[in-house]
Amino acid sequence: MSSKRLETLRDFARHGYKIRIDCACGRVVLVDPHQMLLTLQEKGEDRISLERLATKLKCYRCGSRPRRIGP
Structure with missing residues (x-):
């Protein structure tokens, strides 16, 4: 069993x-996460x-604000 690091939006998109x-x-x-990345890329x-x-x-x-963000 592998463990995945999910710390950034790119990590979520990649996995x-x-x-x-x-x-x-x-x-x-x-x-x-792909759609959110596109939106954030427009803002740099x-x-x-x-x-x-x-x-x-x-x-x-x-x-x-969000109480929890995760997978």
């Missing part, structure tokens, strides 16, 4: 995992860690 984003309000979203931020990504995201329902 074929979707990113699960959980909000404090109970909303759960599965995001395609394609090498971003999950910790840094969490500071850029907000829930459109309640306005809070």
Whole structure:
């Protein structure tokens, strides 16, 4: 059994995992890392860690930051 390091969006895209984003309000979203990378590349931020990504995201329902981001 192998272990995979999933620290950046590129890691998720490379291994074929979707990113699960959980909000404090109970909303759960599965995001395609490829699409998110394309959006961030337009802004010049394609090498971003999950910790840094969490500071850029907000829930459109309640306005809070993600409670959890992971596979």
